[in-house]
C-alpha cells in the first residue's frame with residue numbers, strides 16, 4: 001500500500017472540495033490509501049508516516065495562505081518517511097499557478113528531501129467564495145489518478 005496524506009487549507013470550502021476530488025481520483029487506483037485533513041486539524045505524526053503528501057491552498061494575495069506556509073515550514077522540521085509531494089491551489093482570475101509555484105519553491109527550500117511527483121494543479125473558481133468554475137472539477141480527479149499512478153510506478 002502507498003499511503004498518501006492530503007492536507008488543505010480553506011476559508012470558504014472550495015479548496016476542501018478540490019482536495020476531496022483529488023483523493024477520490026487517487027482511490028480509483030489500486031494499492032493507494034488516502035487520508036485527508038484540514039491543515040488546522042492535521043496530525044503531524046500521521047503525515048510523517050506517509051509515503052507522499054499533497055498540499056492544497058487557496059491563493060491569498062498571490063501565494064499560499066499563511067497557514068500553509070507555516071505547515072510547509074513545520075514539515076522541514078519533521079523526520080519524514082515521505083519522499084514525494086504535489087501541490088494544488090484555487091484562484092480567481094489572473095493568478096493561475098502563482099500559489100502552486102510559490103509552494104513548490106518553499107518546499108524545495110525548506111523540505112529539500114521531498115521530490116515533486118507532478119507539477120501543481122491550479123483550479124479556477126468563480127469569485128471570492130466560489131463556486132468552482134465549470135469544467136475544473138474533473139481535472140481534480142484526473143490529477144489524483146495521475147499522481148497515484150506515478151507513485152505506484154515510482
Ligand SMILES: Cc1cc2nc3c(=O)[nH]c(=O)nc-3n(C[C@H](O)[C@H](O)[C@H](O)COP(=O)(O)O)c2cc1C
Pocket residue numbers: 009010011012013014015016058059060061062063090091092093094095125127128129130
Ligand atoms: C485574504 C484573501 C486574499 C485573496 N487574494 C487572492 C489573490 O491574490 N488572487 C486570487 O486569484 N484570489 C485571491 N483570493 C481569492 C481566493 O483565492 C479564493 O477565495 C479561494 O480560492 C477560495 O478558496 P476556499 O473556498 O478554499 O477558501 C483571496 C482571498 C482571500 C480571502
